[in-house]
Amino acid sequence: MNLDAKIPSGPLESKWTNHKFSSKLINPANKRKFSVIVVGTGLAGASASATLSELGYQVDTFCFHDSPRRAHSIAAQGGINAAKNYQNDGDSIHRLFYDTIKGGDFRAREANVYRLAEVSVNIIDQCVAQGVPFAREYGGQLANRSFGGAQVSRTFYARGQTGQQLLLGAYSALSKQIAAGAVRMHTRHEMLDLILVDGKARGIVTRNLVSGKLKTHMADVVVLATGGYSNVFYLSTNAKGCNVTATYRAHKRGAAFANPCYTQIHPTSIPPHGDKQAKLTLMSESLRNDGRIWVPKAVGDKRDANNIPEAERDYFLERKYPSYGNLAPRDIASRSAKEVCDEGRGVGPIGVGVYLDFRDSIKRLGHETIKQRYGNLLDMYRLITAENPYEEPMRIYPAPHYTMGGLWVDYNLMSTIPGLFVIGEANFSDHGANRLGASALMQGLADGYFVLPSTISNYLANEKLSKVPDDSPEALGVLREKQDEVNKLLAIKGKKSADVFHRELGKIMWDKCGMARNEQGLKEALKKIPELREEFWSNVSVSGSNEGLNQAIERAGRVADFLEYGELMCLDALTRTESCGGHFREESQTEEGEAKRDDQNFAFVSAWEYKGKNTAPVLHKEPLNFENVKLAERSYK
Amino acid sequence: MDFTLQVWRQDSPDKEGRFEVYRATNISSDMSFIEMLDSLNIELEQKGDTPVSYECDCLEGICGTCSLMINGRAHGPGACTTTCQLHMRSFQDGETIVIEPFRAKSFPVIKDLIVNRSAFDRIIQAGGFVTVRTGSAPDGNAIPISKIDADLAMDAAQCIGCGACVASCKNSSAMLFTAAKVSHLSYIPQGQPERMERAKKMIEQMDEEGFGACTNQAECEAVCPKGISIKFIARMNRDFIRSSF
Structure with missing residues (x-):
């Protein structure tokens, strides 16, 4: 397997500009001769579908929802980052680049992040x-x-519903293109597999969720914008x-799968209540702007929060990370919360939780301002x-939220299968081992509106692709396989x-491959998962039939895949014996209990190659070279 | 808590439906309505029976996938909530709960509690957008937008497209849904060039889909999970009238 990242040469600041200039173009009259399949209609998929069809490509877009507007990007609350420096507070493209690389614990490619x-x-x-x-x-x-x-204000927002408004924006652009006949939209269609012809991605098999019918769809390229895998935790x-x-x-x-063990546990979700x-419902991280996080100083303090005097409260993030305080990155904030709960200082009925307190902000800014800023989130909490x-x-309390790992892609967002492009959360590319808040929306839209439309043209211009009919032998072969699987x-x-199996898998993953991991636990998980499978x-x-x-x-089809995928995650976590970002190996920590990276041995992307049902996958390594930033301990103190 | 559930079952669009009675037992008051239905389904599946089909996805009241008429009310009791955010503490122990799909001619039943709401997508496709190509935008701060207008636009823009407004209207009117999108874009400068044409086209599409007219009963506003005001309907009507001059 060849992991050529195809990073353009030249200085960091001009790589993308030069790359666009050296990319081949397709003349407008010829673009309509090329067809593109896009799977998924979240920020990445909807923006890519709209933009590619505006350029003139024939686009077929698929989603399993009843409408493209339902994709999970809609639930993102807090905001979207951009290096506009409208606040005049010292922001710049370079600073956003640096914050993102550092936030990812130096496990992402410089060129992509820039x-x-x-x-x-x-x-x-x-x-x-x-x-x-x-x-x-x-x-x-x-x-x-x-x-x-971040120490600058660069996050743009629409109340606590930024993801909704950005997705509805992309959906409106997509709707405009559907109305113009430039995108054929296939709702309630789930992709079951990829079809390769001569080693290139040329189509997909879908299941029509209303009729149960399986069908092949062929095109010149396939784009996956199908999101992340946090639900492996149930x-x-x-x-x-x-x-x-x-x-x-x-x-x-x-297609190689990169860094499956990089998962993000979000620090601010509503704590679990029962089996x-x-x-788990997320509460936007933006709440940490004005909310202060604390637990009682004493173990087992069961008093009501309002009855605990100031001197007996431990504002643990402010204490441990004075310069970032409550705005410490997600992985650090999550682990700190777990630590205090493990010490027995957790709050709530089952001791799983920490306080996020608006008392001081309400005193300082007034009830009305807090309501203006966070009203809908606080209402949701109350509900x-x-x-x-x-x-x-x-x-x-922390909850699995986002997955930095994903299919390996090169600088052009193409996977190790030629003609298969992967965008948004589904790829591994920009967040390293930890994603900063408000960066997922940025990446999804960057890929869909601006990056992919340019790199896909270069691929199509360079390839000589003949048309493949829907009933070609390759297509029918995969179709039969999928039909057999359903049967x-x-x-x-x-x-x-299937739901019960999913819960059992989730428990194994959360216990052994969650916020903290160790060799023994991972080995146990690697034994238990195949048994469960x-x-x-x-x-x-x-129950029922495949008619209708x-x-x-x-549900069963998805759980079947999670039952295989969980094993790959644990294997990756076991292999990476360093701690970095969201991946915390208990064996690799500093004396103060902070994550200890091992740049000597682990400054690489893990890319796993599938080798067959009963064969272990093979690890390939893409070395990460840092020419513009100095690898430093990721300190937020 | 224990409940008796009367659930609408319908095998396919052309088959006749009927109510089936189920028992939901050992339900915690902190469970959401969807979690209660999930546990019923697990029981049915383990017995080899066909689980009840219903839709939900985000479970935080924003994607608009969940629906259901619960005891005759869209998204059940409680103001400004979706079914996925409804908790069993809103019901009495031992209560009988009647669960039906959103009913409207333009929302045909697909199976059990799942209806087809793609008419909403077609209304948006008729004009619920600003015609702008990727890459052709000026700087975001080039055109100032007053905070008041931005806030009003946002009040309208937060519609989740669930269809509760249609389900609870005696005329099955989609005026609140359509007006929310028309108004959102009418408050901001980027929406002005196509403003009147947009209102006209979207209302025409709404009529074509078979949604009824508005008779100002405000049932839609009462059940809207986002509390979207019917004042936007008045605003859309004004644009619609102006579109013919």
Whole structure:
């Protein structure tokens, strides 16, 4: 397997400009002769579909929802970063680049991250032009807030619903193109596999979720924008439907999977309450701007929060990280919360949680200002917990939220399968071992609006691709395989629902491959997961038939993939014996309990190659070279 | 807590539907309505019965996928909430809960509690956008937008497209949904060039999809999970009238 990242030569600042200039173009009249399949309609998929069709390509876009507007980008709350420096507080493209590289614990490619920072400014302009109602100052200028891992205010927002407004912007652009007949939209279609012809990605097999019918679709290139895999933990902040199926099945067809062990545990979600819970609800990290995080100093202090005097409160983030305080990056804030809970100082009925307190901000800024800034989030909290966060501190706890790992892509966002492009959270490219807040929206839109449309043209201009019909032998071969798989699931007629298997897998993953990992635990997980998988294939209950809508088939297929994918994650976590970003190996920590990186041995991207059902995957390494930043201990003290 | 559930079951769009009765037992008051239905489904699946089909995704009230008429009210009891954010503490122990799909001619049932809401997508495709190409935007601060207008635009823009407004309207009108998008873009400068044309085209599409007219009963506003005001309907009507002059 060849891991050529294809990073353009030249100085960091001009790589992207030079690369665009040296890329081949396709003349406007010829673009309509090329066809593109886009899977997924979140920020990355919707923006890519709209932009590619504006350029003139024939675009077929697929999503499993009833409407492209439902994709999980819609739930992002806090904001989107851009190096506009509207606040005159010393921000620049270089600073956003540096913050992102450092935030990712020096495990991302310099060139990719710099490009991301560079196009960030265009994203804001584009969204404003679409009518996204960003928050404004009284003079009519765009407002900013600060976010974790940065000392400047560069985050643009639309109340606590930034993801919703950005996605509706991209969806409106997509709708405009659908109306113009330039995009064919296929809703309620789930991608089941990738079709390769002559070693190149040329199509997909989908299942129509209403009729149950499987069908092949062919094109010149395939773009996956299918999101992350946090739901491998079962309980996460992701939507119920989020799954790893599209990327994992592409992996099985030859796409390397990079850094699967890099998962982000978000510090501020509502704590778990019971064993029948369906998901964890995120509370935007922006709350940490004005909320102070604390636990009682004494172990087992069960008094009401408001009865605990100031001197007996431990504002642990402010104490440990005085210069960033409550705005320490996500991985650090999460681990600190786990530490104090492990010490027995956790709050709430089951001792799993820490306080996020607005008392001092309400005193300083007034009730009205806090309501203006966070009203909808605080209302949501009240709705779910039946507690009033204006009067007593909120309780929060970390939850799996985002996955930095994903399919390996080169600088052009192409995977190790020629013609298979991967964008947004589905790829591994820009966040290293930890993503900073408000950077996911930035990356999804950067990939879809600005990066992919330029790199895909270069690929199409250079390849000589002949048309492949929907019923070519390669396509029909994959179609038959998928049909057999569905039939196999239906034939098991076991006793246990796929959901129950998913919960059991989630518990193994959270206990052994969650916020902290160690060799022994990972080895146990690697023993337990195959056992669970074996039980699944002999005892899962998938009722009904494949005629018509059957959600049991959808769920079972996704859980089957998680049951394989979890193993790859644990294997990657076991192999990476250093700690970095969201990956904390207990064996590798400093005396103060901070993550200890090992740049000597681990400054590389892990890219796993699938080798078949009963064969161990093979690890390939892409070395990370840092020419513009100095590898430093990631200190936020 | 224990409940008796009367659930609408319908195998496919052309088959006749019926209510089936189920028991939901050992339900915690902190569980959400969807978690309660999930646990019913797990029971049905483990018995080899066909689980109830319903939709939900984000479970935090923003994606608009969940629906359901619960005891005759879209998204159940409680103001400004979606079904996925409804908790069982809102019900009495032992209560009988009637669960139906969102009913409207323009939202045909696909199966059980799942309806087809793609008419909403077609209304947006008729004009719910600003015609701007990627790459052609001026600097974000080039055109100031007053905070008041930006806030009003946001009040309208937060519609989640769930369809509760249609389901609770006796005329199955989609005026609140359509007006939210028309108004959002009417408050900001970028939406002005196409403003009147947009209102006209989107209303025409709405009529074509078979949604009814508005008779100002405000049932839609009462059940809207985002509390979107019917004042936006008045605003859209004004744009619609101006579009013909």
